[in-house]
Amino acid sequence: MEIEAPLYGEGELPRYERHILLREIGGQGQARLKRARVLVVGAGGLGAPVLLYLAAAGVGRITVVDDDSVSLSNLQRQVIHSQQRLGMAKVESARITLAGINPYVTVVPVETRLDRTRAADLVAGQTLVIDATDNLPSRHLLNAACTAACVPLLSGAISQWEGQVTLYDPVNGAPCLACLFPVTPPEELRVTCTSAGVMGALPGIIGAMMAAEAIKEIAGAGRSLRGRLLLHDALWGESRQIAIHRTAGCPVCGPLQKDPT
Amino acid sequence: MTTIDILYFAWLRERIDEPRERVLTAAANVAELVDELCMRSERHAAAFSDPASVRVALDQRLADFSASLRGVREVAFFPPMTGG
Numbered sequence: 001m002e003i004e005a006p007l008y009g010e011g012e013l014p015r016y017e018r019h020i021l022l023r024e025i026g027g028q029g030q031a032r033l034k035r036a037r038v039l040v041v042g043a044g045g046l047g048a049p050v051l052l053y054l055a056a057a058g059v060g061r062i063t064v065v066d067d068d069s070v071s072l073s074n075l076q077r078q079v080i081h082s083q084q085r086l087g088m089a090k091v092e093s094a095r096i097t098l099a100g101i102n103p104y105v106t107v108v109p110v111e112t113r114l115d116r117t118r119a120a121d122l123v124a125g126q127t128l129v130i131d132a133t134d135n136l137p138s139r140h141l142l143n144a145a146c147t148a149a150c151v152p153l154l155s156g157a158i159s160q161w162e163g164q165v166t167l168y169d170p171v172n173g174a175p176c177l178a179c180l181f182p183v184t185p186p187e188e189l190r191v192t193c194t195s196a197g198v199m200g201a202l203p204g205i206i207g208a209m210m211a212a213e214a215i216k217e218i219a220g221a222g223r224s225l226r227g228r229l230l231l232h233d234a235l236w237g238e239s240r241q242i243a244i245h246r247t248a249g250c251p252v253c254g255p256l257q258k259d260p261t
Numbered sequence: 262m263t264t265i266d267i268l269y270f271a272w273l274r275e276r277i278d279e280p281r282e283r284v285l286t287a288a289a290n291v292a293e294l295v296d297e298l299c300m301r302s303e304r305h306a307a308a309f310s311d312p313a314s315v316r317v318a319l320d321q322r323l324a325d326f327s328a329s330l331r332g333v334r335e336v337a338f339f340p341p342m343t344g345g
Contacts, residue, residue: 185314
């Protein structure tokens with residue numbers, strides 16, 4: 001008789017006690033977290049809290065992708081990195097921090113910039129993909145790869161004092177990125193962290209929301225952000241949620257749509 | 262004429278320098294409202310210089326610029342954010 005390998009390492013389970021106590025997660029939800037494979041693209045402002053909380057939550061395998069290295073201006077908000085790691089690849093710095101938080105999680109650092117082939121390879125077999133990138137071309141690449149592979153894409157983005165979060169999942173009725181934002185704005189209108197600044201705690205707020213949505217999605221708890229875009233304005237202390245829908249004839253997810261609305 | 266609350270997000274808020282304003286308008290649809298807003302100031306015109314890259318929500322539901330404003334109380338304009 002074949003004996004199945006134990007899901008948890010020796011002494012691992014007690015660290016998840018506070019999640020297991022939650023009715024909406026429980027032992028089953030925690031086991032789903034442990035079995036999950038999550039791809040996090042971007043180990044910067046948003047990636048930092050996402051990675052920290054997912055590793056702490058015991059997500060079994062986390063692949064982290066980034067081609068950048070730690071610089072001084074990152075440390076105002078990218079709390080997964082540190083002064084001692086200036087110049088180090090962000091994915092390696094992230095791996096070190098996550099190993100310190102939860103040695104039972106497998107972290108796969110991938111130091112690369114996304115292209116179409118790499119995106120398809122990285123997305124394949126993932127339970128959930130998390131978009132914590134800092135540019136629209138990468139976001140659209142990831143959206144196309146996730147749509148093609150039918151993997152849900154949890155996406156967060158920030159701008160100065162504001163953030164957006166949603167779960168793109170066209171195969172399950174929610175829009176994809178190209179449904180919601182079919183037009184890439186001209187360069188002069190785009191606001192990036194580099195050109196326009198960003199309040200340091202903002203990626204903490206939006207990234208923690210993303211981590212919460214990821215934990216819910218994997219554990220099967222509550223109501224996801226499928227079909228809803230959350231907008232948060234930290235400067236004015238206001239949030240809005242917008243009901244969003246698929247676009248008929250979307251060039252990216254259109255072929256998947258049986259019943260576009 | 263009806264009174265509508267307008268909300269601006271991201272670069273729209275930054276350009277216009279207000280997160281919201283209340284306007285009295287005769288616009289029948291979103292596109293007409295944007296034309297009216299562009300007349301309010303150079304800041305508004307700059308914010309809407311490329312309306313195709315801005316999305317709109319009417320009473321918190323995604324809509325097109327051709328959508329009617331009849332009965333609408335809140336119009337939110339938001340572009341894609343890119344930062345991470």
